[in-house]
Amino acid sequence: MKLQRFLVPVLVAALAGGGFFAYQNLGSRERAPAINYVLLDGSRVDSSQWAGKVMLVNFWATSCTTCVKEMPQIVGTHEKFKGRGFDTLAVAMSYDPPAFVANFAESRKLPFGVAIDNNGKIAHQFGKVQLTPTTFLINKRGEVVKRYVGEPDFAALHALVEKLLAEAA
Template sequence: MQASPVPPSRNKLFVKLAAVVVVAAIAVGGFLSLSSTKSAPDVTFVDLQGTRIALSSLRGKVVMVNFWATSCTTCVKEMPQMIDTYERYNARGLDFVAVAMSYDPPNYVLNFTETRKLPFTVALDPQDTLAKAFGDVKLTPTTFLIDKKGKIIKRYVGEPDFAALHQLLEVALAG
């Protein structure tokens, strides 16, 4: 005995219903991701001079935390724009910490920092402690934008759209 085939009109109805459900799920997910902000982890950075900087001590400022590596071509490519962004907004309350990945040899990081004259804090993460605290960062570059209250506003994986980032910074620094 064979099952009777589903009429074509019923198939079309099912496809349309499935599409509506998918679109609704995406819309709800997008709304929730915009409406909920996650607190930045309570971490302490150690810069190249050995100075300890607690992220909590930067409250009241907008902070960018950029995970990068000297072996990452996108990281190297975006660094001049990161420097420009820092210099453009630092006087208005932006702070910036560039966190070198654990696999990046410290002497490479130091050389890169000195030859490129990086104007912001550069920290090492030899045990992956910082990367794990920020959600187990593995891909570089990954940049977090944190508001004055310590909430993560945005996470960028890969090079950010700097025009959009600057618009977001304008809003965050004004708030």
């Protein structure tokens, strides 16, 4: 009986503590990885330059039909929000021939940074991205808000971007 009187409060305290920590973590988000990359124009960039911006990071390949199909909407999203603290990075997968990527970006006049993930390091840092397209939406605080595998619902994406742009940094 004495053991039971001791165990019940301990069990209640443990459950309450676990519930508290679960509640605390409900609002926490995964941080975007710190990355360094080189754009097609040769400039070196790192993700610290994203601070205070809403970022769309799109992993794609020229051989991916869905990627090619969605790219005009990625461009449209970029153009719609770029003047309000929004930026886009298109990351070409390691297996994509650099000449194909450069030709695609030039012929389609992509208005945002394009990086070639030559060694797969960027994809690995973002959680071992293997499927294309995979797109990450990152808030002003550098937290991953949404991960899309496949083509996003662009109306819903735009609504979320609006919400994130309205948030404080």
